[in-house]
Amino acid sequence: MIPSALSYTKAGTLDEALAAVAAGARPLAGGQSLVPMMRLRLAAPEGLVDLGGLAELVGICEDGDELAVGAMTTHRSVAADPQILASCHVVAQAASGVGSLVIRNRGTIGGSLGHADPHADLPAALLAAGGAVIVRSSRGERRIEADDLVTSYLTTSLASDELITQVRLPKGAARSAYAKFHRRAIDWSIVGVGVTIGSAGTRVAVTGVGDRPLRATGFEDVINAGGSLDEAVAQAGTGMSPLDDLDGSAEYKLHLVGVLARQAYTEASGR
Amino acid sequence: MSQTITVTVNGTAHTAEVEQRQLLVHFLRETLNLTGTHVGCDTSTCGCCTVHLNGEAILSCSLLAVQADGCAVRTVEGLQQDGVLHPIQQAFHENHGLQCGFCTPGMMMAALGVIEQHPDASDEEVREALEGNLCRCTGYQNIVAAVRSAADEMARS
Structure with missing residues (x-):
């Protein structure tokens, strides 16, 4: 069509x-x-x-304790950037798995976050990292934390006249990882899990189990209280109510949350 | 709404009036009659419509023609020169990298997007370059072999 x-x-x-x-x-x-x-x-x-002609929205630079990523920076650039790989690995790793290479050549970090597909990887990775976006309108500029960005299916907290201009990634998210499960490269994640082990504790975010990326607070609470990984994995899907659909049953998706949380946490621990 | 665009395709500048909603793949196939770029799906799934936009492999079904205004596009028709097959076309022929041939233009353009910049690409990198391209005939092994062979040939010349 x-x-x-x-x-x-x-x-x-x-x-x-x-x-x-x-x-x-x-x-x-x-x-x-x-x-x-x-x-x-x-x-x-x-x-x-x-927005394809706006060069000022493309590029990655350090700004204090964050990396400032232009909204029109492609997934391929984010995935290969040495600073993001070193300081906020979870976002680079999530970007490296979006679609296929020909899609990563065009797709952008700001576009993915603004589109807010409930199976998208970048919103969950940004949430796991504890990042934020800068949005602009003719009224001025403001910052939206990742926890407040996506509000429902394909819906963000941006006002109708606002545009994401920049993505802010914390440099303290080096010990982090993203694990996902999907059938073919070009498919959306059935479930994806981002983990960041930071100085203020561990953050875990999941895509594919709700109308927006969700924090795995059950997992986080156990790990941040000094519990074992096995205990945390057992609580990974607490509070999540994924739908039964063609990708699998709700039970299967909750199983994936535990498997992928273990995988991402183990990988992040070794980084 | 309509708009006049100029797109350089395989080295030749084409100026045409297009509907702003027209996809690049339909501009190539229907306006320029370059039917080597195929439409295999309607869901950005198959990779058959892969072309190069300013040197990078992209899906021409996921880009409006107006977005390519002022850009350089290369399609499979631009590969052979003066009747001599491009090394990647020769390699697909020699390695039995195709059977029905429907996916082949997209496979070659996607592969070239990587091996022209990195002729020493590893097998893993070649497979990554092709991850968005579906083939229902070959089982992929001979395609990877063809790309590998073409990369080696291109590195030598």
Whole structure:
């Protein structure tokens, strides 16, 4: 199929992009989720504003105790960046497993976070790392912590005139890992688990078991109280209610949460 | 809405008026009659439509033609020069890297996206380059062998 009729503009400046978004246009980042959805008519935006020409939204640099990643930085760049690999491994590892290489060449970190698919890897990885996003509108700029970013299926806490411009990754998330299970490279994760062992304790986040990425508080509470990994794994799915669907039963998905949490925690411990 | 775009395809600049909703793959196939780029699925799953955009392998079914305005696109038709097969085409032929051939253009473009930059790519890196491309005939082994052989040939020349 082909997308519904639409009006496309390519933003020459960030201000142009913000004005278009405020006027109702849907931002087009890498388009690796949005364009396929438009093709299937699952999405039919009347207006699109292409962010592909905004060089200021691409790149990775250090800023204090965080790494500042431009929203239009591709998954391939994030996955290969030495600073992210060293300081916030969970995000680089999650980026390395998104779709296939041809998708990672176009797909962006800001696009994935803004799209907020309930099976996406980046929102869970950012949540596990304890990162944040910087969003901009004509009214100014604000920071949204990963815990507050995704609110439901394909829905974030951004206002309708706001755009993610930057992703903030803590440099203290070196001991971290991301483990996922899916059938083919190009499939979404059935379940994915990110783990960060930080100075303030262990954070664990899971994708694929709810309408948004969820903290595995059962696992975190046991580990942060000094309990064993076996005890933590037994509590990994506490409070989660995944759906029975074509990917598997709820019971199977909760089993995956434990298996992948163990795998990611073990890998993070060795880093 | 329509828009006039100029896209350089296989070294030749083409200017055309396109609907803004048109996908790059349909622009290539239907406007430029370059039907070597295939549409194998409708879900960004198969990789058959892989082409190069400014030197990087991408899915032409997941890009609007207007996004390619001002860009350089390379398709499978751009591989052979003066009737001489590109090393990767020759290698697919010699290694039996295809049977029905439907996935082959996408396989070659995806593989070239990696081995042109890294002719010394490991087998693991070759398989990673092809992870988004489905083949229902070969079982992949001969495709990897063909890419390996092409990479070695390209590194020599």
